[in-house]
Amino acid sequence: MRRQRFEEKNERIEEQFEAVRKNSPDSFSPRLNLSWSNWGFGREALEVSAERLAKANVGFIELHGNHYGPDLGYEVDATLAILQQHGLKVSGVCGMFSADNDMASNRPVCRQAAIDYLCREVPFTAAIGGDYLLVVPAAVGRPKSYDDVEEDRSAETLAQCAHLFTGHGVAAAIEPIRSAETSIVHTVKDAKRYLGKVNRPGIAHINADVYHMQSEESHIGEALMAAGNALMNVHFADSNRSALGEGSMDIATIIRALYVIGFNRLGRYVTFEPLGPGGDPYPAMYGRPDARKLDALVNTSVAYFRECEDFVRNS
DSSP: OOOOHHHHHHHHHHHHHHHHHHHOGGGGSSOOOEEEEGGGGTTOOHHHHHHHHHHTTOOEEEEEOOOOSTTOSOOHHHHHHHHHHTTOEEEEEEOOOOGGGOTTOSSHHHHHHHHHHHHHHHHHHHHTTOSEEEEOSSOTTBOSOSOTTHHHHHHHHHHTTHHHHHHHTOEEEEOOOOTTTBSSOOSHHHHHHHHHHHOOTTOOEEEEEHHHHHHHOSOHHHHHHHHGGGEEEEEEOOTTSSSTTSSOOOHHHHHHHHHHTTOSSTTOEEEEOOOOSSSOOGGGGGSOOOHHHHHHHHHHHHHHHHHHHHHHHHO
16 A cells, blocks of 8 residues: 555655755754643642743743733733743733634624733733734634624724734734634634735734644644744644643654744744643633642653654754
8 A cells, every 4th residue: 555645745744854954954953942821720820830831841831811801810010020930931822712702703792802802911912021912713612603704704803903913012823723613714724814814914923733733734744834934833732632642643743844944943832732622622721720630741741742852853
């Protein structure tokens, strides 16, 4: 039997990887920047999460975008003090978009809530030194469409907030989500089309998630390379959305693809987000944390990723 198609694609990516390594060996000097999205830690105090990540040599944190109202969410000074104490920097903020603040909603009150949310979250992201705010075009946990103009409605809503991103120097990173969890924008191609509809400065980047990509893309590595310079962050978990090494994700090919597009540079991040399987992961943010399980989750994932990265770089 001939090789399967994904194996042929893997080989093409490996050939490109080897060509870059041969022609520009210095470009492989920096390693990929590792970050962790902390909203999956549930109700755990930020101090505890920061200490765990620092011990695991994770240099960046993606903070839970928890400013759901004017009196809610992280305070700038207190947050910076905690992170500085543990030597952590902020990669970005994970924007949270549910049915309550859905940019694609057919209810104007929900779209207004999304605008209000961004008016709080974008300045916070800038104040703590984050490079990006993750934006989901439609509610996570609502896979059923309202109608056939959701994408247009969402793009129009986000375009109204473009001045926030440019004014504060924060990039909007659009995240494609699998169709089991949201109604629109499921692939890198979809994200590019959506960005074209928004068509505003400051809203030009993509946040990929390998867990969603395994459902929606024909090949994860090729899709990452197609995202190219627009790719700002990659959410990482194994195929079962658990710790790395506990599933069947082809991590080596993904790492090669990232090196080919020069992702191992400042302002680009691999962010762990192992949330476990399920159609709606948002309840995880309210869960009671188990410190020992979270310690194991972080240490296992980081060690396994670095082992894979070292193998790819040195083989």
